[in-house]
Amino acid sequence: MPEIKPELLRGDITKLDVDAVVNAANSGLMGGGGVDGAIHRAAGPALLAECMEIARAAGNRAEACPAGEAVVTGAGNLPCKKVIHTVGPVWRGGAYGEAGLLASCYRKSLLLAQREGLASIAFPNISTGVYGYPKNKAAETAVLSVMKTLAETPGITRVIFVCFDEENLSIYRKLLAAV
Ligand code: AR6
Numbered sequence: 001m002p003e004i005k006p007e008l009l010r011g012d013i014t015k016l017d018v019d020a021v022v023n024a025a026n027s028g029l030m031g032g033g034g035v036d037g038a039i040h041r042a043a044g045p046a047l048l049a050e051c052m053e054i055a056r057a058a059g060n061r062a063e064a065c066p067a068g069e070a071v072v073t074g075a076g077n078l079p080c081k082k083v084i085h086t087v088g089p090v091w092r093g094g095a096y097g098e099a100g101l102l103a104s105c106y107r108k109s110l111l112l113a114q115r116e117g118l119a120s121i122a123f124p125n126i127s128t129g130v131y132g133y134p135k136n137k138a139a140e141t142a143v144l145s146v147m148k149t150l151a152e153t154p155g156i157t158r159v160i161f162v163c164f165d166e167e168n169l170s171i172y173r174k175l176l177a178a179v
Pocket of ligand 1 (some may be wrong): 125
């Protein structure tokens with residue numbers, strides 16, 4: 001099995017022409033700020049319509065996608081093929097299962113991409129914005145979870161960590177140099 005080395009990119013994830021772009025969503029799947037807002041703005045109303053459909057089918061709009069879970073939609077006007085919406089944990093000090101939930105976001109997103117036949121996937125730095133997860137800790141968990149899960153997802157040939165800010169970029173650069 002070929003070894004996959006995750007790539008690192010600084011910039012706007014909405015511009016990427018990959019199979020799957022991961023969104024750091026909220027449990028209601030109704031859009032929001034940060035990367036979620038940017039993805040919905042660039043994708044157009046078709047994305048929200050699909051998210052609303054998933055929420056309706058889940059029967060419970062506030063918890064349509066619980067933290068640590070992932071769902072997939074089309075991509076509207078984005079250049080990617082699909083959007084995988086995952087919900088990171090809100091940071092509450094670290095003793096509330098945050099690391100397990102964050103690891104699960106990366107793992108479930110990769111497993112879903114594999115199931116959908118999506119070979120290339122781009123991740124934002126989930127939970128490190130509005131949800132307040134410390135960037136260093138989040139990056140360690142993200143890289144570890146991705147490296148572990150890739151052993152189970154032979155269909156995935158390209159993983160990109162997309163950093164929006166300089167701090168995350170330098171954290172990831174150090175971590176990925178050791179992978
Ligand atoms: N491309 C790539 N990364 C981005 C972009 C972009 N266009 N815009 C922001 N980021 P956040 P969270 C980075 O707050 O912490 C929303 O309201 C940003 O710099 O988007 O998981 C949702 O609806 C940060 O490093 O997500 C939820 O309610 C990272 O994306 C809540 O925020 C994540 O920041 C989720 O909070």
